[in-house]
Amino acid sequence: MKHLLTTTDLKIEEVKEILVDAQYFLDGGTWTPKENIFVANLFFENSTRTKCSFEVAERRLGLDIIPFEVSTSSVSKGESLYDTVKTLEAIGANAVVIRHSKDRYFDELKGISNVSIINAGDGCGHHPTQSLLDLLTIKQEFGSFEGLKVAIIGDIRHSRVARSNADVLVRLGAKVVFSGPEEWFDNELLENGDYENIDTAIQTSDVVMLLRIQHERHEVKGKRTVEEYHKAYGLTEERERQMKPGSIIMHPAPVNRNVEIADSLVECERSRIFKQMQNGVYVRMAVLKKAIEQSEGSDNNVNTNKK
Ligand code: CP
Numbered sequence: 001m002k003h004l005l006t007t008t009d010l011k012i013e014e015v016k017e018i019l020v021d022a023q024y025f026l027d028g029g030t031w032t033p034k035e036n037i038f039v040a041n042l043f044f045e046n047s048t049r050t051k052c053s054f055e056v057a058e059r060r061l062g063l064d065i066i067p068f069e070v071s072t073s074s075v076s077k078g079e080s081l082y083d084t085v086k087t088l089e090a091i092g093a094n095a096v097v098i099r100h101s102k103d104r105y106f107d108e109l110k111g112i113s114n115v116s117i118i119n120a121g122d123g124c125g126h127h128p129t130q131s132l133l134d135l136l137t138i139k140q141e142f143g144s145f146e147g148l149k150v151a152i153i154g155d156i157r158h159s160r161v162a163r164s165n166a167d168v169l170v171r172l173g174a175k176v177v178f179s180g181p182e183e184w185f186d187n188e189l190l191e192n193g194d195y196e197n198i199d200t201a202i203q204t205s206d207v208v209m210l211l212r213i214q215h216e217r218h219e220v221k222g223k224r225t226v227e228e229y230h231k232a233y234g235l236t237e238e239r240e241r242q243m244k245p246g247s248i249i250m251h252p253a254p255v256n257r258n259v260e261i262a263d264s265l266v267e268c269e270r271s272r273i274f275k276q277m278q279n280g281v282y283v284r285m286a287v288l289k290k291a292i293e294q295s296e297g298s299d300n301n302v303n304t305n306k307k
Pocket of ligand 1: 046047048049050053130252253
């Protein structure tokens with residue numbers, strides 16, 4: 001895995017290795033590359049969690065971060081994504097972490113071979129590191145994925161998180177169902193699971209994964225008020241009381257409190273929302289480790305020390 005573009009590209013063995021490494025880092029394990037590794041974080045779209053946790057992950061691994069802000073870079077003079085990444089490659093970057101509003105922006109970067117590209121979210125396309133941190137959170141809770149039922153609820157069509165999670169969860173043996181407004185369904189995604197009524201989905205799932213309404217990707221304004229959406233498709237306090245014993249609530253965040261989830265439930269006992277964010281650092285350490293190892297063509301160029 002030199003690049004991480006989508007979860008679909010990852011073999012299940014690679015997914016499992018990343019989860020093991022992430023847990024190793026979470027348990028205090030360390031790893032540093034022998035050589036200086038330079039990495040740049042290119043966020044063409046806003047981010048709090050992904051950007052900050054990649055930066056913490058990079059610092060924890062002892063990587064050298066090349067400061068890069070889109071607004072003060074030559075992107076503002078019209079430089080293309082390809083030329084920006086090619087430039088970073090030429091000056092010695094080993095890896096670039098990219099978030100971009102364009103679906104599959106990475107297809108434009110195919111000619112670039114000496115730098116690892118790690119996708120931090122492409123439009124409505126994919127968000128592989130979010131998916132991996134979601135998987136780690138589920139694994140910590142249930143031990144495995146076989147036979148689990150995961151309900152993904154909300155703005156499915158515009159969600160790169162839904163797209164990244166659905167395929168890999170099914171390949172890991174989980175059953176996936178979708179719920180939410182019909183106008184936001186995605187036929188392609190429904191290949192990985194059926195639609196279920198919101199109440200059935202919430203009452204029968206082990207994991208209730210809520211999605212934010214992605215207003216920034218909507219061409220037409222939604223049909224409902226915030227209150228109407230919450231009542232029809234949100235996790236209300238009343239719906240939470242109907243959840244299975246031992247089931248958990250997840251959300252990639254940012255959360256719109258009282259829209260897709262009641263304010264009082266964001267930090268409730270069942271919620272793993274902040275655990276997901278914590279896991280993000282360790283999953284991103286594991287992804288960076290794997291990309292660096294593969295780029296250098298050997299596992300022998302690293303120092304691994306368990307605390
Ligand atoms: N979950 C997620 O990707 O959050 P950010 O947009 O803040 O990075």
